[in-house]
Amino acid sequence: MMFGIRKRIQDHLVERRIRRTRLVTKYGQCNIEFGNVKCGNQFAFLVDFWTTFVEFRWRFVLFFFTVSFTLSWFIFGLLWFWIARSNGDLTWQNPSKGHKYCVENVSDLITAFLFSMETQTSIGYGIRVITPHCSGAVTLIITQFLIGSIINCFMCGIILAKISIPKKRAKTITFSQTAVICPKKDFLCLMIRVANLRKTLMIGSQIYGKLLRTTNKPNGETIIMDQVNIEFMVDAGKDNLFFVCPLTLYHVIDKASPFFEMAVDTLHKQEFELVVFLDGTAETTSSACQVRTSFIPQEIMWGYSFLPIISRSKEGKYRVNFSNFSKVVPVATAHCSYCLHNMKGHHLHSINGIDNWEFEANDNLEQPNMTKL
Structure with a gap:
């Protein structure tokens, strides 16, 4: 019993540490503070009093x-x-x-x-x-x-x-708790899942990502928050998404991708944060809003794929099963993107050697829960 309590305390401390170190939380809030702001700059908040009052609690x-x-x-x-x-x-x-x-x-x-x-x-x-x-x-x-x-x-x-602040509309846009890396169209792809919980559409939806990491330049300069563009797309393209049902978005890990040199055994040793943005206009209010979330290496599962969640009912209607929204299953995946194209047959083996199992990420995302199919 004492061991279980100690384990929960350790998990809670790990979760708090991860929440402090990430720039963007899972719910889109930015974890940043400003120091040594000059009094003249603070006076600008009074000049823009309307925005100041709107942002007040x-x-x-x-x-x-x-x-x-x-x-x-x-x-x-x-x-x-x-x-x-x-x-x-x-x-x-x-x-x-x-x-x-x-x-x-x-x-x-x-x-x-x-x-x-x-x-x-x-x-x-x-x-x-x-x-x-x-x-x-x-x-x-x-x-x-x-x-x-x-x-x-x-x-x-x-x-x-x-x-009517657009942030409230963003509450009904949800991302999967984890991202996955698996093969798609002869490439390794990083995939995430996003869903609109309202039946009203987000018009002109666009999704993109930023990889935040610390970079050391050859001249000795250290960039604390180096940003690299990450392009996401669906099978129909990357702009003006038809966001009527949950979508699985993927980023192709090619030679231009910052994930190209990562492998299954080195991914969780990396230090980066993948911030994903979704911009769109609410159909009901015509107000533009942005939804944000982030993924750290411990929240990216290599060698897994999302379970399907869209089906057809007997009446011919489309049905979305949100119980499978964040569930994943292991699939045969190469150990790295380089291995997929340069080592023959490497992509035919499962990472864990386990098939016919269903995984669902838990809250602290350290170890997935497994149930036999």
Whole structure:
């Protein structure tokens, strides 16, 4: 029992370490921080205040608007109190019987605050009413109405922008937990699987990848985040994907591929991160969005292929079985891309020598779970 607990703790620590070291998480968040940013550059966030507010968390947005409304009501309440005091409308000023009020029934600071709130929110109870005897009061009520309308419009715009933010649409695009390397069309290919969980399409979908690694130049320069383009495609091409059902995307490992010199026994010893991007436009909202995920060497399985997930029902409809979305099976695969073309018969052997088994990657991706078919 103690061994099992210790093993789970070690797995959790390994998972946390992997999550810290990768640039892009499996769910698309970028793991990066900025230090020593100059104050002048930070001022740019205030200049672009609209984007700043949209990117704020909901708790901060709600807090800001609560403070904005309350503060505006209080400030204008003070101004209404000042007008009433200047005109001698307050109770302690003992106005005469024929006194002409600027605002009726505003007799102290509390009633001035209530009149300010009723004016800005257009409540209009009818107890406290402005009169035409004070030009300053007329000017103030026009000013408060305009400022209140601006605050309302700004609040509604921020809320609508946050609700319709394209990141929410990206939540319904999912990638397989692992990538696989297996033969396809006389080449070794790196494959991933992507699915759209909504029936509405992503228009003009394009997918591409970036391989991030540390590169040492001959002149001694070290590039911490060297980026190499990785092209993905489906059988119909690589642009404008018909994304109506899950797709298996593949990258051909040829001589131009950074995976060409890797082999089954050296892949997991490499240090790189494969970041995959999917760009498209939501059919419903016409808003562009980007979905991201990443794969590290421990999440790439050499010598496996994805199980099929699309079938036809008896009624003739296409059916997608998502239970097989991330499941893989071993296939006969060469130990390296060079071996496939230069060593005769090398591609005819299975990497593990095991057939008729079904694999599904677990959470920590260190060892697949196996079930006999």
